[in-house]
Amino acid sequence: MTSPIRDLLATLSRHSEVIEQALTANVLPDAGATVAAISALRQVSALRAAGEEGYRLHPRLREYLFDHLQLFPAYQELAEIGSKITQVASLWNEIELVRSSTDTEAIDSLTESLYTTIYDIADNMDGNVLWLQTLMSTRFGNVRSAVAKKSQNRYYQQQSATLAQDLARLSRMVANVERDAAARGMHDLARFLRRSCLMRILGWQQGLSEIQTEIRADLYRTREIEKNLKQLSRMDMLLQQQPAWQGFSATLDGDIPDFLLAASLPPLDPHVEPMDHDRQIAEELESLALALPPRRQAHAEEEQKKRYTRIVDEDEPVVESPTAMALSRLVGDVKATAGPRGLSIVEWRARDAHAQTMRPDVWLVFAVVGLRSHHLRVELVNDLPEVGEKFTHTFHDARAYGFHAAAAGAGVAASMDRGLQGIDV
Structure with a gap:
C-alpha cells in the first residue's frame, strides 16, 4: 500500500x-x-x-x-518568527472562544496547532543563533572584497535588529498567554509555554545581543581599514607622480635617532631560587639567613594576658504576641476536646478576639502548622474539585483532635485492619 x-x-x-x-543553477x-x-x-x-x-x-x-x-551563502536570510508570533496569538484567541463550548475536538486541534507553532519558533531561533555564531567564527566569509564585507555586515545588522524586536514581542505575548492559561486552569499548556519558550528567550536575547555587539565592532574595524587604505593609496599616488623623490631622509652623522632604536626592556630583578643546588646559591641563601633579625621570644606574661572581655546582656522580658497567646489557648482547648468530631479552627476563631487580629486565611494556615508542631492530629476540610478536574487544591477549614480522640481513632483503625486481614482481595 x-x-x-x-x-x-x-x-x-x-x-x-x-x-x-x-x-x-x-x-x-x-x-x-x-x-x-x-x-x-x-x-x-x-x-x-x-x-x-x-x-x-x-x-x-x-x-x-x-x-x-553546511553551505552558507553570503546573504542568507534569517528565519523570521514574526508571522508565527501573530499565529500563536490568533490560535489562543480561538481557543478562548471555543473553550466555552463542548467541542473538545476543536479545542484539541487548536491546542496542537499552537504546540506546533511554538516548536517551529524554537527551531527557527536555534537555527538563527547557530547561523550567526557560525558567521562570527568564520569572520563573515563568502566575500571577496572589503566593500562586500561591509555590505554583508550591514545586512546582518539589520536582520539581527529585526529579530531582536520579534524576540521582545514574543516574550510579551507568550508571557500573557501563559498567565491566562494558568488562570483558566489549562496548566499543561502553561507548563509547556514555560519550558519550551519562556525559559529559552533570555538565552536567545543574550546570544543575539553579543552578536550585534560583535557586528558593530566589525563595522568599526572595517571603517578603520578603509581609512588606512585610503591614506596608503594617496601615498602610493604621490610616489608614482614623483618618481625622483627618494622618500624621507635622515642624517645619521651624529647619534642614532630614537625612532630607529628598539625600546629598552625594564631592568631585571634577580632572585634566589631555593631549589637550586649550585654552591653560589647555597652561600647566598646562608648569607641571607644570617642577615635576618633574631626571632622574637614570646613572654609568658603576654601569653597569659586576657585577650577578651565577656559581656553578658541582661535578660529582657519576653512580650508574647496576641497571635501566640491565641495559639496557646487553641492548643489547650484542642487537648481538652474528646469528641469524635474534633474542634473546628474557623469556628474557634470566631470566639477569640486575639485570633481575629489575623486574616482568616492566614490564621487558618498558622493554626494548622502550630497544632501539628505540638503533635496534634489536624485534618483539612477540602473544597469540592473544580469543573473538569478530579482533585481539589484548596481547603476552607480544619478540624483538630485531642489526645483522647486520636487514641480512639487509632483503636478503630486497628480493629478495621484486623477485620480486613481475613478477607481475600
Whole structure:
C-alpha cells in the first residue's frame, strides 16, 4: 500500500541527479535533464518555473540541502518568527472562544496547532543563533572584497535588529498567554509555554545581543581599514607622480635617532631560587639567613594576658504576641476536646478576639502548622474539585483532635485492619 509521502520520496530518489544540478543553477530540458524527469519533479513541487524555459529548486528544499551540507551563502536570510508570533496569538484567541463550548475536538486541534507553532519558533531561533555564531567564527566569509564585507555586515545588522524586536514581542505575548492559561486552569499548556519558550528567550536575547555587539565592532574595524587604505593609496599616488623623490631622509652623522632604536626592556630583578643546588646559591641563601633579625621570644606574661572581655546582656522580658497567646489557648482547648468530631479552627476563631487580629486565611494556615508542631492530629476540610478536574487544591477549614480522640481513632483503625486481614482481595 502506497502513500503520497512514499511516492514523493521515491520520485526525489529517482531524479536525485537533477536535484543536485538544480541546487547550483537553473535546470534546462536540453542541459542533461530529461523532460520526463522535470515533469515528475514538477508534479511533486520540487521544481518551480524560472523564466520561460528554466526551472529552479524549491526554496525550502534548497534551504534543507544547504543546512545538511553546511553551505552558507553570503546573504542568507534569517528565519523570521514574526508571522508565527501573530499565529500563536490568533490560535489562543480561538481557543478562548471555543473553550466555552463542548467541542473538545476543536479545542484539541487548536491546542496542537499552537504546540506546533511554538516548536517551529524554537527551531527557527536555534537555527538563527547557530547561523550567526557560525558567521562570527568564520569572520563573515563568502566575500571577496572589503566593500562586500561591509555590505554583508550591514545586512546582518539589520536582520539581527529585526529579530531582536520579534524576540521582545514574543516574550510579551507568550508571557500573557501563559498567565491566562494558568488562570483558566489549562496548566499543561502553561507548563509547556514555560519550558519550551519562556525559559529559552533570555538565552536567545543574550546570544543575539553579543552578536550585534560583535557586528558593530566589525563595522568599526572595517571603517578603520578603509581609512588606512585610503591614506596608503594617496601615498602610493604621490610616489608614482614623483618618481625622483627618494622618500624621507635622515642624517645619521651624529647619534642614532630614537625612532630607529628598539625600546629598552625594564631592568631585571634577580632572585634566589631555593631549589637550586649550585654552591653560589647555597652561600647566598646562608648569607641571607644570617642577615635576618633574631626571632622574637614570646613572654609568658603576654601569653597569659586576657585577650577578651565577656559581656553578658541582661535578660529582657519576653512580650508574647496576641497571635501566640491565641495559639496557646487553641492548643489547650484542642487537648481538652474528646469528641469524635474534633474542634473546628474557623469556628474557634470566631470566639477569640486575639485570633481575629489575623486574616482568616492566614490564621487558618498558622493554626494548622502550630497544632501539628505540638503533635496534634489536624485534618483539612477540602473544597469540592473544580469543573473538569478530579482533585481539589484548596481547603476552607480544619478540624483538630485531642489526645483522647486520636487514641480512639487509632483503636478503630486497628480493629478495621484486623477485620480486613481475613478477607481475600
